[in-house]
Amino acid sequence: MPQLRDSGTHPTGGAGPECAAQSDKAHGFDRIFGIETEYGVSVTGADRPCDAGQVAMTMFRPVVSRARSTNTYLPNGSRLYLDVGSHPEYATAEARDPLDALAQDLAGEAVMRRLALQAQERLRAAYGGRATIHVYKNNADSAGHSFGCHENYLVRRYVPLETIERELLPFLITRQPFTGAGRVTPDGFRVTQRADFLDEAVSSATTRARPMVNTRDEPHADPDSYRRLHVIIGDSNRSQFATAMKLATTHLVLCAIEHAARSGEPSGLEGCALADPNAANRAVSRDLTGGREARLRLADPQAFGMHGGGGAVTPLELQYRYLSVVDAFLDRHGDRVAASMPVGRSRRVRDLWARVLDDLSAGRLDRLADRVDWVAKKRLVDALRARRPDVPLARLEQIDMDYHDVANGTVYETLVRRGAMLRLVDARGVEESLGAPPRDTRAALRGLFVRTAEAAGARYSCDWTHVALTTPVRREAAMIDPFDAEPTPEFAALLDALCRTADGGPAS
């Protein structure tokens, strides 16, 4: 069992929820969502060898020269970052709703695309007119390296980490028949990009072992009330439906788990724990029926309600168990859950989830090609194989990779242009999310600060919980509550100082 380094859980009977009870949020189901995506970069068509790491730095030159750092916050409140090992990375601004997080994530794709195409212009001047930069929103390169798309959920602290492992992890493993991005490998098609690369199930360490879920001690919020659940198992999705639904369904399950911890009632998910999460994860990834065939051994079949019969379930059987628990939960608390998602509708999410499970159960994979990445991708691969029986593996791998290229891709873009993929956010929505943060979280403050500081030519720095000016004055403001979009006096003073600079006089 992995070591869990964790600053502890406030027990339900103790100080946690009673103190938190003063806050509406502790009784409600409000959630903060975030998606952090590591992108991969390659260059093709250069007239001499070209280092992708160098290319990444060139991509970020406009950003670096503004912020004097490779880690910068954008006017929409999100974070753009260039990792030492040359992964461009984009982390969405805090969102209260999966659809806002989706719009922010799509804005991230657009940012990467723009930077890449600008860099490509400069690159072509040095490396020839055919030089092409590819920016991959995926999870594996051609040499066995894997990288992530991580989800963040603010979870109430009185849910023990052990509970999350036992009750949420099986959900994360078995949701992959609708969240998996798919991968072409020499050994066959896989439902997920990541399963073959993952190790420990739940851990507080991240850099060497590759756990599926961990918690961070610094929740970027009041540490007494929340912890930040960091989900590493997910694939990078192009499908907007998959991105939104992976957040939204996980949210519904977390609501049920939190409520059980808060009220002391059983969640109904206690028996879902898997005997071997890593083996289960790989089995789900190899099950090309989308969850009808893989057999996943339960840790405690009797606790699941299974008596006799092998002690294993299919991924879909587990998903239906989660759905039924969420249904029972929504029957009692649906209105408060609905209030937690200001834009998306929780009951609609539930219905869409059920429809996906029903289609998977009935083998109607064709009905999922417009919303599930691995299905869309596999259909293309299978159709190309049928058209060209001698097609080399490299060609199929190329299609797999191109599907994720947000800068110069054609596969996914063709599907979209021909109306084959469901869209939840239109071009205007993406454009808005490029320029403006969600209005109902502290991202609103950070976005406003960045925009104002840029316009004033000020020197400044940010992190998730603070904004600070270096010039024209040294001042800073803290933003501890991610749910709070109201300026504090300190924040107002910062803006005031910036406006004085811009006008050359007192702010009007």
Added chain:
Amino acid sequence: MPQEFAQAFPSQQDEAQEESAVVANAAADEQIDLLDAVLDDIETTLEANAQEYVSSFVQKGGE
């Protein structure tokens, strides 16, 4: 502002109509045509040297 889920998806009524066999068969044919069209587009635009394309993507770092 992102569309609500309800606007982005067909209503339950539309889905009920989809179930009828006639509509389903026509939809299946459309699907095949669509797939062919997509493949045509892809085949003409993808870079010719697939192996080189794939091998070019080697990414260091990350989790």
